Amino acid sequence: MKSNQSRFSHAIVMGGSLGGLLTARVLSNHFEQVTILERDGVANQPEARKGQPQARHLHGLLATGLQVMTRYFPDLPQALKNNGAIMVDFANTMQWYTYGGYRKRFKMGLDATLMSRPLLEHLVRERVLALPNVTLKDNCGVLGLVTSVSGDQVTGVQAQNRDSGQQELLSASLIIDCTGRGSRTGQWLKELGYQPAPESEVRVDVGYATRVYQRNPADPRGREWVLCTPEAPKENRFGGIFPIEGDRWICSMGGWLGDHAPLDESKFLEFARELPAPDIYDIISQAEPISEIIPHKFSHSLRRHYEKLRRFPAGYLVLGDAISSFNPTYGQGMTSAALQVAELDALLGKSKSLDGLALTFFKRAAKVIDIPWQLAVGEDFRFPQTTGPKPPGTDFINRYVAKVHQATLHDEVVGEAFLKVMNLMAPPPSLFHPRIVWRVLRGKRPSSNKTAVLQPAAGD
Numbered sequence: 001m002k003s004n005q006s007r008f009s010h011a012i013v014m015g016g017s018l019g020g021l022l023t024a025r026v027l028s029n030h031f032e033q034v035t036i037l038e039r040d041g042v043a044n045q046p047e048a049r050k051g052q053p054q055a056r057h058l059h060g061l062l063a064t065g066l067q068v069m070t071r072y073f074p075d076l077p078q079a080l081k082n083n084g085a086i087m088v089d090f091a092n093t094m095q096w097y098t099y100g101g102y103r104k105r106f107k108m109g110l111d112a113t114l115m116s117r118p119l120l121e122h123l124v125r126e127r128v129l130a131l132p133n134v135t136l137k138d139n140c141g142v143l144g145l146v147t148s149v150s151g152d153q154v155t156g157v158q159a160q161n162r163d164s165g166q167q168e169l170l171s172a173s174l175i176i177d178c179t180g181r182g183s184r185t186g187q188w189l190k191e192l193g194y195q196p197a198p199e200s201e202v203r204v205d206v207g208y209a210t211r212v213y214q215r216n217p218a219d220p221r222g223r224e225w226v227l228c229t230p231e232a233p234k235e236n237r238f239g240g241i242f243p244i245e246g247d248r249w250i251c252s253m254g255g256w257l258g259d260h261a262p263l264d265e266s267k268f269l270e271f272a273r274e275l276p277a278p279d280i281y282d283i284i285s286q287a288e289p290i291s292e293i294i295p296h297k298f299s300h301s302l303r304r305h306y307e308k309l310r311r312f313p314a315g316y317l318v319l320g321d322a323i324s325s326f327n328p329t330y331g332q333g334m335t336s337a338a339l340q341v342a343e344l345d346a347l348l349g350k351s352k353s354l355d356g357l358a359l360t361f362f363k364r365a366a367k368v369i370d371i372p373w374q375l376a377v378g379e380d381f382r383f384p385q386t387t388g389p390k391p392p393g394t395d396f397i398n399r400y401v402a403k404v405h406q407a408t409l410h411d412e413v414v415g416e417a418f419l420k421v422m423n424l425m426a427p428p429p430s431l432f433h434p435r436i437v438w439r440v441l442r443g444k445r446p447s448s449n450k451t452a453v454l455q456p457a458a459g460d
């Protein structure tokens with residue numbers, strides 16, 4: 001993946017979370033030197049930081065996300081396994097209750113990667129920082145942009161060491177904002193006399209609560225991932241429990257429209273017991289908790305439409321959650337960042353100069369964001385209370401996709417088509433292929449698929 005020669009001198013990546021690390025990896029192909037500036041102190045171990053509170057919650061990695069990351073770090077799957085992540089057949093190990101039954105299992109030949117988010121990030125960071133031309137400056141917050149006198153070109157950033165308070169000016173020919181949802185680029189653009197990106201907000205009022213538990217390594221359920229997702233709008237709660245490294249379970253539960261999972265221990269258990277499938281309650285009611293119950297509120301999905309701007313300063317880009325932050329229950333954010341990064345790599349690979357990079361990149365990034373955005377907000381609009389820009393045709397599509405969900409309970413051909421779309425491996429219209437439509441519309445719900453498949457380990 002490495003190009004023969006770096007054609008550009010220095011790039012700065014603001015934000016050293018997963019989006020920033022992946023960005024630094026591809027920039028290392030094209031720049032002599034890449035510097036990542038991260039506001040938090042970063043430990044050389046798997047650890048959630050203040051600037052990424054979401055890292056303490058359940059994170060599923062879509063198959064496409066793993067594929068793109070593996071392209072850049074070929075030993076990543078092996079490293080994940082060596083560090084205790086569980087990699088199992090995606091469709092054959094799902095215990096996924098939805099629409100009144102469990103989705104039918106089958107061998108798909110595609111890996112589900114079950115690990116904590118801090119482990120994934122740590123392994124990616126190790127690999128990025130092993131590159132000779134990438135440096136991480138942690139405890140280093142970016143305060144603002146530095147531009148040419150005309151303001152047309154971003155030439156550097158003003159950064160501050162959080163320990164000493166000392167400020168410094170760092171220059172680069174390309175600066176990329178990977179500071180996540182709280183990105184200040186909109187404000188900075190206004191100060192420079194540019195229009196900020198128009199925004200789409202889809203209000204969902206989702207509330208997570210997460211707890212980590214000890215896992216008995218002999219428990220066969222530790223080779224499975226469990227999800228319980230609502231038949232919206234009549235249900236609005238979800239839950240998930242994944243086995244992760246260190247013989248642990250991570251369990252996140254929550255609900256849409258303010259029906260948030262409680263933080264009180266007995267109410268948390270009660271919330272699990274009230275889910276329509278027993279799996280999560282069965283596990284957590286018997287396992288030893290090893291963390292507090294940690295909340296996370298997510299009011300709305302947010303998309304900043306940089307692709308609609310006509311003017312943008314040269315030498316500057318935005319990427320990852322800073323462009324689009326999706327309702328996290330669909331597990332798309334890391335994969336969306338990886339896909340944007342791959343677009344950037346391809347674009348830089350054929351660019352002789354950095355002129356005009358931003359507007360072309362934003363158009364390409366928008367194309368890869370469009371699909372997960374439509375999938376996420378489409379599902380959210382099953383709730384009539386959801387507000388925000390509703391893509392045309394959503395109600396019609398949702399009526400059909402409800403039948404797709406039902407068909408996945410007994411039909412593995414439909415199941416595979418659905419999982420490919422969900423994993424961003426196939427476009428959503430593939431669910432409308434006549435072969436799939438026929439199977440979906442003839443389908444009936446079998447009653448046999450309403451019980452869990454695996455039993456707990458003896459002595460559990």
Ligand SMILES: Cc1cc2nc3c(=O)[nH]c(=O)nc-3n(C[C@H](O)[C@H](O)[C@H](O)COP(=O)(O)OP(=O)(O)OC[C@H]3O[C@@H](n4cnc5c(N)ncnc54)[C@H](O)[C@@H]3O)c2cc1C
Binds near residue numbers: 058
């Ligand atoms: C509750 C929850 C659950 C999620 N679950 C999933 C999931 O299952 N699957 C999935 O794929 N995605 C999930 N996501 C989304 C995923 O976490 C993000 O998409 C992913 O972290 C990539 O984001 P990012 O790197 O662009 O930004 P972030 O992860 O938000 O990182 C931004 C970084 O920038 C740093 N920073 C901020 N300001 C400055 C500054 N001024 N100077 C320097 N550094 C700065 C921060 O400290 C932070 O490290 C979830 C999100 C939430 C909220």
